[in-house]
Every structure is written in structure tokens, then in C-alpha cells.
Amino acid sequence: xxxxxxxxxxxxxxxxxxxxxxxxxxxxxxxxxxxxxxxxxxxxxxxxxxxxxxxxxxxxxxxxxxxxxxxxxxxxxxxxxxxxxxxxxxxxxxxxxxxxxxxxxxxxxxxxxxxxxxxx
Amino acid sequence: xxxxxxxxxxxxxxxxxxxxxxxxxxxxxxxxxxxxxxxxxxxxxxxxxxxxxxxxxxxxxxxxxxxxxxxxxxxxxxxxxxxxxxxxxxxxxxxxxxxxxxxxxxxxxxxxxxxxxxxxxxxxxxxxxxxxxxxxxxxxxxxxxxxxxxxxxxxxxxxxxxxxxxxxxxxxxxxxxxxxxxxxxxxxxxxxxxxxxxxxxxxxxxxxxxxxxxxxxxxxxxxxxxxxxxxxxxxxxxxxxxxxxxxxxxxxxxxxxxxxxxxxxxxxxxxxxxxxxxxxxxxxxxxxxxxxxxxxxxxxxxxxxxxxxxxxxxxxxxxxxxxxxxxxxxxxxxxxxxxxxxxxxxxxxxxxxxxxxxxxxxxxxxxxxxxxxxxxxxxxxxxxxxxxxxxxxxxxxxxxxxxxxxxxxxxxxxxxxxxxxxxxxxxxxxxxxxxxxxxxxxxxxxxxxxxxxxxxxxxxxxxxxxxxxxxxxxxxxxxxxxxxxxxxxxxxxxxxxxxxxxxxxxxxxxxxxxxxxxxxxxxxxxxxxxxxxxxxxxxxxxxxxxxxxxxxxxxxxxxxxxxxxxxxxxxxxxxxxxxxxxxxxxxxxxxxxxxxxxxxxxxxxxxxxxxxxxxxxxxxxxxxxxxxxxxxxxxxxxxxxxxxxxxxxxxxxxxxxxxxxxxxxxxxxxxxxxxxxxxxxxxxxxxxxxxxxxxxxxxxxxx
Numbered sequence: 001x002x003x004x005x006x007x008x009x010x011x012x013x014x015x016x017x018x019x020x021x022x023x024x025x026x027x028x029x030x031x032x033x034x035x036x037x038x039x040x041x042x043x044x045x046x047x048x049x050x051x052x053x054x055x056x057x058x059x060x061x062x063x064x065x066x067x068x069x070x071x072x073x074x075x076x077x078x079x080x081x082x083x084x085x086x087x088x089x090x091x092x093x094x095x096x097x098x099x100x101x102x103x104x105x106x107x108x109x110x111x112x113x114x115x116x117x118x119x120x
Numbered sequence: 121x122x123x124x125x126x127x128x129x130x131x132x133x134x135x136x137x138x139x140x141x142x143x144x145x146x147x148x149x150x151x152x153x154x155x156x157x158x159x160x161x162x163x164x165x166x167x168x169x170x171x172x173x174x175x176x177x178x179x180x181x182x183x184x185x186x187x188x189x190x191x192x193x194x195x196x197x198x199x200x201x202x203x204x205x206x207x208x209x210x211x212x213x214x215x216x217x218x219x220x221x222x223x224x225x226x227x228x229x230x231x232x233x234x235x236x237x238x239x240x241x242x243x244x245x246x247x248x249x250x251x252x253x254x255x256x257x258x259x260x261x262x263x264x265x266x267x268x269x270x271x272x273x274x275x276x277x278x279x280x281x282x283x284x285x286x287x288x289x290x291x292x293x294x295x296x297x298x299x300x301x302x303x304x305x306x307x308x309x310x311x312x313x314x315x316x317x318x319x320x321x322x323x324x325x326x327x328x329x330x331x332x333x334x335x336x337x338x339x340x341x342x343x344x345x346x347x348x349x350x351x352x353x354x355x356x357x358x359x360x361x362x363x364x365x366x367x368x369x370x371x372x373x374x375x376x377x378x379x380x381x382x383x384x385x386x387x388x389x390x391x392x393x394x395x396x397x398x399x400x401x402x403x404x405x406x407x408x409x410x411x412x413x414x415x416x417x418x419x420x421x422x423x424x425x426x427x428x429x430x431x432x433x434x435x436x437x438x439x440x441x442x443x444x445x446x447x448x449x450x451x452x453x454x455x456x457x458x459x460x461x462x463x464x465x466x467x468x469x470x471x472x473x474x475x476x477x478x479x480x481x482x483x484x485x486x487x488x489x490x491x492x493x494x495x496x497x498x499x500x501x502x503x504x505x506x507x508x509x510x511x512x513x514x515x516x517x518x519x520x521x522x523x524x525x526x527x528x529x530x531x532x533x534x535x536x537x538x539x540x541x542x543x544x545x546x547x548x549x550x551x552x553x554x555x556x557x558x559x560x561x562x563x564x565x566x567x568x569x570x571x572x573x574x575x576x577x578x579x580x581x582x583x584x585x586x587x588x589x590x591x592x593x594x595x596x597x598x599x600x601x602x603x604x605x606x607x608x609x610x611x612x613x614x615x616x617x618x619x620x621x622x623x624x625x626x627x628x629x630x631x632x633x634x635x636x637x638x639x640x641x642x643x644x645x646x647x648x649x650x651x652x653x654x655x656x657x658x659x660x661x662x663x664x665x666x667x668x669x670x671x672x673x674x675x676x677x678x679x680x681x682x683x684x685x686x687x688x689x690x691x692x693x694x695x696x697x698x699x700x701x702x703x704x705x706x707x708x709x710x711x712x713x714x715x716x717x718x719x720x721x722x723x724x725x726x727x728x729x730x731x732x733x734x735x736x737x738x739x740x741x742x743x744x745x746x747x748x749x750x751x752x753x754x755x756x757x758x759x760x761x762x763x764x765x766x767x768x769x770x771x772x773x774x775x776x777x778x779x780x781x782x783x784x785x786x787x788x789x790x791x792x793x794x795x796x797x798x799x800x801x802x803x804x805x806x807x808x809x810x811x812x813x814x815x816x817x818x819x820x821x822x823x
Contacts, residue, residue, distance in 0.1 A: 010169045012132035016176060020123055054165045068285065074324065077287035083172050091352065099287035100349030105175030105183070108123040120292050 002047035002119050003027040007037040007063065008081065009055040017050060017081075020108040021115070034058025038066055041073060048118060049078040050102070053089055061089075061096045068097040077118040081106075125177050132173045133226045134427070137219065139166035141498060144215045147208055148501045155196070155203045163211070164193040170218065182221050185236045188243035189214050195247075207246070212502070214239055271361045272305070272335040273343060278314075278355035281325040288350050290330065296346050297332065305336040335361065428528055430488050438488070441481045448473045486673055490525035493571045493580070496535050497522055500542055500569060507546050514553055514564040515546060521571035526578045527673040530650055534580070534670065537643045541582040541666050542567060544640075549586035549664055559661065561585070577652075577694070578672055583665040589658040591615045597624065616656045620644045648752065648803060650674065651692050669694070677772050679789070679799065681765035682748065685735040688797045689761070690770055690789060695750045695802040699764055702747040717747070717758055724749065726758045727805055732784060752803030759805065772799065 004026050008014045011032075018028040029046065031037035033055045041049070049067065053060035060080050067073040077099040082089050090101050102114050143166045146159045167190045174183035189211065195201040217239055221231035279290055298306050311329040321327070334343065340358055347356055452470045455463060497519050508515040526534075550556075550565035557563050568583040591612060598604040598618045610618075618624060622641040647654045652670035671677065671694065679690035680699075700719075707715050707726065715726040726747070730736040747758045770789035775782060775798070786801035 009165070010173055011135050012128045012173050013169075013176065015131060016125065016128045019128075023123065054168050056162070056165065075284055075287055083168065083175070094286065094349070094352060097286050104172045107176075108125075117296055118287070118289075118292065120289075120295060 001025045001027070003029070003044070004115070005029050005031060005037060005040055005046040005049045007031045007034065007049065007051040007055070007060070009033055009052060013052065013081070016108070017111065020111055023108075024112055034060065034063035034066070037063055041067060041070065045072040046076065048115060049073075049076060050081060050115070051078065052081045053093070061092050061098075064093065064096040064098045079114065079118065129177055129226075130427075132177050133222055136170045136173065136222050139170055140215050140219050140222075142166050144212065144502055145498060147211050147215070148505060150203065150208055152203045152205045152208060157197075160193065160197050160203070164190065164197050167193055179222075179225055181231055181233060181236065182218065182225070185214075185221070185240055186218065188240050188247065189218075191247060192243055210239070210242055210246075214243075271337070272333065273338075273340065274359040274361055275332040275334065275343065276329070276355070276357040276359075277332060277347070278329040279326055279350060280353040281327065283326050283350060283354065284324060286350075290326065290328075293346050293350075294330075294332065297334070297343065300342060300346065301334050301336040301338055305334060307333040307335075309333075333361070428489065428491075434484065434487055438481075438484045441477065441484050445474075445477045445481060448477050482676075486527075486676065487525075489528050489673065489675075491528050491531055492523045492525055493531065493578075494519075494522035496531050496538060497569055497571075499535075499539070503539065503542060504546065504567060507543065511546065512552065513546065513550055515550065516564050516566045518566060518568040519570075520568065524571040524573060524578060525672075526571075526670065527675070529674050530578075530670055530672075533646065533650055534668070537646045537668070538569075538580070538582065540640075540643050542569070545582060545584040545586065545664070545666075549584035549588075551587050555587075573672075574669075577669045580668040580670070581665055582668075583663065585663040588660040588662055588664055589616055589619070589656070591660070594618050616658055619656065620654070651677065651694060653694065653751075675772060676769050677789075677799065678767065679770045680748070680767050681791075681797070682729075682746075682761040683763040683765055684729045684733070684761050687733075687735060688765065688791065688795070689729065690797050690799045691748060691750060691759075692786075692799070692802065693767060695752055697749045697751050697756060699746060699748045702742075702745040702760060719749065719756075719758070722756070724756045724758045725806075726760060728760045729800075730760075730762075732805065750802045750805075752801075752806050755803075755806050757802070757806040759800075770797075770799070 004021055006014055006017045006021070006028055007030075008017065009032050014030045014032070018030055021028045029040050029044075031040050034051070035057045037049070037051065038058070040046075049063075051060040051063055058066070060082075064078050064080070067076070067078060078097070080089070080093040080098050080101040081104055082093070082101050083104040093101060099118060100114075102111060106114075143163050146163050150156070150159055167186055171183050171186035171190055174180070174186060192201070192207065193211075196203050196207070217235050221236060224231040277290070279288075283290065294306075294308055309331045311331060312327075314329060315321075315327045343358070344351065344356075347354070350356075448470060452467075452474065455467055455470060459467070500519065501517055504515050504517045545567050550567070551559070551561075553563045556565065566585050568581070570581040570583065572579055594615050595604065595610065595618070598615075598621070599606055601624070603618065603621050603624065604610065620640045620643075622639070624639060624641065644654050647668055647670070650670055651674070652668060654666060654668050656664060656666050658664040677690075678693040680693050680696055682689050682691060702717075707717050715728075716723045717726050730742075742760065742762065745760050745762065746764055747760055748764070749756055749758050751757075770791075772787045773789055775785055775788050778788075782798075784801055784804045785798045786804070787799045788796050789799060791797050
């Protein structure tokens with residue numbers, strides 16, 4: 001049972017992710033872009049952040065960079081939800097401080113098993 | 121745990137359609153010469169989301185098709201390829217194709233794969249032509265040779281110093297590895313050779329390295345998967361264990377815990393030492409996450425009930441009103457418990473307050489269904505662009521009042537008539553560029569869509585600066601078709617109205633664009649069904665304007681209450697032309713039992729509601745009858761009633777749903793005193809007229 005911040009500009013993905021995570025007993029806060037995510041992150045320390053890469057206003061890479069500047073979020077796992085199979089985006093994410101990635105499309109089972117890796 | 125993904129389909133479709141709208145409007149604004157990076161980004165993002173969602177929810181056809189669209193967009197976005205006009209066209213076609221595919225999927229049918237395949241081939245052709253600079257090479261993941269079937273592995277894991285700051289915890293990876301191979305088969309030995317002097321030790325860094333021995337027959341790929349996220353920044357070395365090399369490390373099963381302890385002990389002298397476990401548990405015990413969702417929206421169910429997006433402000437104001445209503449109610453309730461006449465003033469005050477609350481609540485609820493007309497207008501830039509191209513006309517589309525709000529149902533139903541009017545203006549209204557230049561006009565024609573509120577109505581204008589209606593041709597056509605007698609002279613306005621008659625089309629050649637058998641009469645009927653009206657103003661050589669008037673909502677109607685015998689009926693206020701005192705002597709009897717009346721220079725048929733609804737014995741006569749002149753289907757009808765009562769807004773209840781359809785009645789409502797009043801269907805009443813009387817009235821008019 002963990003508190004998770006799920007960031008995606010696509011409402012269907014957000015719903016799918018949060019439904020899956022809530023079903024597994026986690027607390028989920030949804031945010032629709034990096035700016036909103038930062039706002040939530042400023043109010044509370046979440047155990048895990050899941051973020052899409054391509055988003056308006058502030059994308060996922062920028063979000064990780066910003067998060068890592070916050071004292072509370074120095075070590076919090078941040079996973080990028082990415083469709084890019086090319087290493088490019090993954091490398092950018094890693095460089096920005098992301099913990100890892102989940103490649104879209106993923107199914108609920110894959111999502112749960114991946115976050116189990118970082119939550120232990 | 122298995123989750124039914126179909127519950128998210130509806131919302132996926134909704135957001136995909138929205139994304140497609142965004143793509144379309146951005147594409148239409150795009151100039152190939154000067155591509156705005158942000159627009160391309162927005163278009164890319166929309167395509168990207170659709171692809172991701174489609175893949176996740178199992179619509180592989182959509183996902184595969186969107187993939188090629190996205191790839192080309194990505195090349196343009198990253199600058200390896202420049203935007204070209206034919207790309208824009210191709211993207212626009214893809215938007216249409218995706219819209220169709222998603223539409224069929226939404227209705228549960230199989231999408232048309234052929235169109236997608238054709239488009240996909242075009243994309244692939246473009247993509248194969250090497251882009252401006254080097255073509256993108258999709259980086260194949262270096263596949264590690266499968267070296268399974270060994271006795272195990274010795275892994276030397278030297279993480280980057282800042283590994284913890286990316287949220288990666290070596291301990292977690294070891295635990296995962298332990299789960300993979302079993303605790304008995306894993307030995308973890310920490311290496312402290314890199315540990316600095318205490319004074320130069322940074323508590324947030326990781327100075328340890330580890331040797332992990334896996335004594336189990338696992339694939340190297342499976343182990344590598346554990347380190348997938350850190351493989352690029354960390355030094356990981358895999359050595360197969362030879363059969364002979366017996367493990368000389370003791371207490372394998374406790375190794376993991378030892379490791380954890382040693383990891384902590386290295387920097388336990390620092391106060392911030394146990395920073396990770398501490399922070400995690402702190403976060404775990406933190407209060408439950410707020411569940412407030414960023415936008416109020418109803419979760420779509422799989423069998424698509426139509427949903428509506430409402431801004432949070434509207435919902436808040438609604439909640440606020442309900443709050444006030446509750447206060448008023450409790451005040452009145454208290455007053456009712458021990459009421460005497462001395463408190464009459466308070467009661468009246470309370471009732472006034474209640475009235476105000478109710479009115480405000482009603483307005484707020486109505487606002488929820490209101491959407492800006494830009495939803496209906498948004499399709500026109502594309503339509504005008506495509507049609508203008510087809511017809512070889514240069515057209516400038518101007519849209520005004522896009523934020524004017526109207527009811528969602530009205531919005532949905534006004535779309536088609538508007539499309540028809542705009543097509544009509546483009547096809548018949550605007551001249552060709554040559555003709556325009558010859559007439560001394562700018563070569564580019566202008567079509568203006570304008571929406572604004574006027575009283576309780578919304579007015580939508582479709583205006584062109586074309587040639588205007590050709591009155592001569594319209595009149596000739598009408599005479600030809602026998603719609604107007606040869607001898608009859610008509611004013612300009614009357615001629616303009618002719619285009620709304622059934623079976624009327626002036627286009628000599630039925631073109632692909634308008635005149636597909638759907639004429640202006642259908643447009644008028646559609647608008648009449650919404651309790652609206654349409655008129656046309658035209659000036660030869662200057663252009664035409666079609667003016668549509670619609671009620672803001674279908675749920676509430678501005679009504680005129682009338683009395684017939686002991687019954688109360690309601691006329692839609694919009695349909696009433698005028699109400700006059702009926703003079704018996706101005707009534708004429710024509711063939712059959714049909715009365716007509718000469719009103720100014722026009723003969724109008726008269727309908728007695730009491731006769732129509734069998735309310736009165738034949739010998740019983742009106743005492744002081746009123747005549748309500750109404751207009752439905754462009755036909756004026758005079759309706760005789762006993763008296764005019766007040767005007768008020770009434771909430772429309774369906775008669776069909778609650779009882780059955782009744783000719784001449786469009787619905788019912790409940791009045792303040794609790795009685796049911798029927799709402800008159802004006803055009804239906806007009807249809808009941810004796811046909812011969814109609815003909816008679818027209819020829820009288822001609823005489």
C-alpha cells in the first residue's frame with residue numbers, strides 16, 4: 001500500500017492506471033501534466049511517481065528534473081511511461097533523474113509487477 | 121488480478137475524438153513554409169496519445185496506423201524533415217480515417233481497414249524516401265546471446281555513485297533477484313574498496329559495489345532485466361560460474377540481510393544515514409492521498425451514454441445554490457411548524473427567497489447543458505478549405521461569437537443544417553474568382569458565421585458576400601414547378617422565401633457539393649423541429665445572409681398561455697406572429713367548412729381550437745374571441761381562442777413518453793396550480809387544414 005502520483009495528459013490512461021493501482025490497494029493522485037504534478041508533489045510526499053513523457057505545459061522529462069530539485073523527492077522512484085522503444089527518450093529520462101520506465105502499451109498486470117519492483 | 125479494460129473504452133474514444141479535433145484545427149492553421157514548432161508538437165502529442173491509448177486498450181489497427189502518422193510527425197518535429205503541403209493533406213486524411221475507424225469501433229463494428237492501408241502505404245512511401253538528413257534508424261536493442269544453461273552467474277555490480285538520486289535502490293534489485301532465483305541460490309558480497317575517508321563521504325552517494333553469485337540455471341537476460349534501468353550508468357559484469365567453482369561464501373541465505381546492514385552501517389555515523397528507509401516509511405504513514413480529480417467528468421460506461429464535460433465552476437455554483445435552497449427550506453419548515461398570522465410577513469419573505477433560489481438553480485442547471493457554439497463551428501474551417509479547393513474558389517472563413525453558448529441537444533441537431541447552409545453559400549452563393557474580379561470584388565470570397573444571443577434566443581447567421589439570390593431564376597423555377605401561379609406577382613422577400621419550399625432547387629446541374637436531394641425545405645424543417653426559425657436576406661451582387669433563430673434550450677419553452685373553454689393551452693412564444701381581437705365580419709367562409717380571414721392584404725386560414733379538440737357543443741359560441749396568428753412551416757394560421765392568459769417559461773414534458781403521441785400537441789407541462797397544460801404543435805395544427813382551403817386562400821391572394 002503506497003501513495004502514488006500518476007501523471008498523464010490522457011484521461012483514459014490516467015483512469016486505467018489509477019483504477020489498476022487502486023485495485024491493488026494503493027492511494028492514487030492523478031495529475032494531467034507536469035505543472036499540476038509539481039503542485040501535488042509540493043503538498044505531499046508520494047512514494048512513487050508515474051509519469052507520461054509527452055505532455056503539454058511541462059513534459060515528463062522536465063518534471064523529473066524539477067522533482068529531483070525538491071528535497072523530498074531526491075530519492076523517490078519516478079517511472080516514465082514511454083512508448084518510445086528507441087533508447088533516446090529513456091536516456092533523456094535517466095539523465096534527468098528518472099528511476100526507470102514502463103513501455104507502453106502495457107497491461108494492468110505488467111504495470112503492477114513493475115511498480116512492485118520499485119516499491120519492494 | 122484481471123481488469124476489464126473495456127470500461128475505459130468510452131473515455132478513450134472521447135479523448136481521441138477531441139485529440140483528432142485538435143490535430144485537425146492545428147493542421148488547418150499550419151503554413152508549410154513557416155511551421156510553428158509548438159503546433160507540430162501539439163499535433164504530435166495528440167497522435168501519440170491516440171497511439172498509446174489504442175495500443176493499451178487493444179485497438180491494434182488504430183495503433184498501427186497511428187504509428188506511421190506519428191513517425192512522420194516526429195521527423196518533422198525533430199527537424200529531420202520539413203513540412204510540405206502534401207503532408208498536411210495526408211495528415212488531414214489520416215484524421216478523417218482515424219475518426220472513421222474509432223467511430224466504427226465505438227459502435228462495436230469492425231473498422232474499414234482498406235482506407236487505412238492505402239494511407240499507411242502513402243506514409244511508408246514518404247518515410248522510405250530518405251529524410252533531409254540522415255534517416256532515423258530505430259535502435260535495435262543489442263540482443264545478448266542466450267547463454268543460459270550454465271551453472272549460474274557471478275555478477276559484479278558497480279553502480280554509479282549517484283544511483284540513489286535516481287530513485288534506484290540496489291537493495292530492491294537484489295531482492296528482485298532473490299525472488300527470481302530463490303534465497304538459497306543467491307549470495308551477495310559487498311565490496312567496500314571505493315569507500316572514501318569519512319570526512320569526504322557524501323551521505324547521498326553510493327560508494328559500495330557488490331559481487332552477486334547466482335547459483336541457479338537462469339538466463340542471463342532474465343538477470344539483466346533486473347538491472348535494466350541502471351545498465352547504462354552502472355558497471356555490470358556477468359561471468360558464468362564454472363561447474364567446478366564451488367561457492368566458498370558462507371551463509372548464503374542471510375546474505376541479503378547482511379548486505380542491507382552493511383549498506384546502512386557504512387554511513388550510519390551520519391545523522392541522515394538511513395535516509396531512504398526513513399523517508400519511505402514516513403511517506404507510507406502519511407495521510408491518505410486527496411482524491412479530488414482534476415476535472416469533473418463522469419466515467420464512461422461501455423454502452424456509451426453520452427456524457428458532457430462541465431467546468432468545475434459550474435458545478436460549484438450549483439452546489440452553492442443547493443446549499444442556499446436547503447437553508448430556505450429549513451427556514452420555511454421551521455416557520456410552518458408553529459405558524460400564526462403574525463408571521464405572515466416572514467412567510468412571504470421566505471417564499472420570495474425560495475422563488476429566487478429556484479430561479480437561480482434553474483439557470484445554473486441549464487448552464488450545465490450549455491456549450492460554446494465553437495463545438496458546432498469547429499468543423500467549418502476544414503469543410504471550407506476542402507470545398508473551396510474542390511470548387512476552385514478562394515474562400516476566407518470568418519467565425520464570430522464562438523463562445524456563445526447553447527444547449528447541447530440543440531447544438532447536436534443544428535450541425536447538419538449549418539453544414540448545408542455553408543455548402544450552399546460556397547457552391548451557389550460565392551462566384552468564381554474570375555466572376556468576382558470582373559464584378560470589381562476582391563477575388564477571395566468571405567463566408568461569415570456569426571452567433572449571438574438575442575433575448576431568450578440564439579441567433580446564428582451564415583453570410584456570404586457572393587452574388588445574392590437570383591430572384592428572376594427563382595421565380596421562373598417556382599412557376600415552372602407550379603409552386604407559384606403564372607399571373608401572381610411577388611415581392612423580393614416573398615421570392616426569397618420560395619427557396620424554402622419543398623422540391624425547390626435552382627442549381628441547374630446537381631453538383632456533388634449541394635443539391636444532393638436535401639433542399640432548403642429540409643433545413644427549415646430541421647430548424648422548426650428545434651422550435652426555431654430561419655429567414656434569408658439577400659441583395660443582388662452583395663450576398664445573402666441566412667438567419668437562424670433558436671431557443672437556447674429544448675427543455676424549457678417561453679410559452680403564451682391561452683384559455684379555450686375551461687382548458688389552458690400553451691403556444692410557443694416564438695411561433696406567435698401577432699394576437700388580435702377577432703372581428704366576426706372579417707371572417708369569410710370558403711369551400712367546405714374552412715374559414716379564412718383577411719388580415720391586411722393576406723388571407724389566412726382559421727382554426728378553432730375548441731372544434732379541433734371537441735371542447736364545445738356546436739351551438740355554444742365564443743363571446744369575445746381572440747385570434748392568435750402563428751407561423752409554422754412558413755404558413756400562417758390563425759387560431760381562435762377564448763382568452764389570452766399570461767406568458768411564462770414552462771418545462772416541457774414529453775407526452776409521447778408518458779402517454780402517446782397526440783396530433784396537434786407537441787408536449788405538456790405542469791402549471792403552478794398543479795394542472796397539466798398541453799403545448800400546441802403549431803405546424804401540426806396547420807397541416808390539419810382543409811387542403812382546398814389552402815389553395816383557395818392562395819388564389820384569393822393572387823386575385
